[in-house]
Amino acid sequence: LEESRMTLYQDHENAKLLAEGVANMNGVQIDTKSVQTNIVIFDVSKTKLSSSEICGKLKEQNILAIPFGNKIRMVTHYDVSRDEIEMTLKQLEIILK
Secondary structure, rough: OHHHOOOOOHHHHHHHHHHHHHHOOOOOOOOOOHHHOEEEEEOOOOOOOOHHHHHHHHHHOOOOOOOEEEEEEEOOOOOOHHHHHHHHHHHHHHHHO
């Protein structure tokens, strides 16, 4: 907790970047204004894949996400860099095509 407190603002910035990125993807719904912390939750019910299928494909790329219902939960933290957020967005774009 002591280490992560110093980079907490970066976690929140990365979460905003992630939220804004998924907001532009086909079939994904998210209220980017609701992302106030390092937790990003988005709805994938209008995509061709279920949340579990998407999370499974992300896991194959060593990207962790949690499916629940039609939504996916992702969390940024001090071990996740901006570059990794951008890579995650690229992988999501590939999966959702």
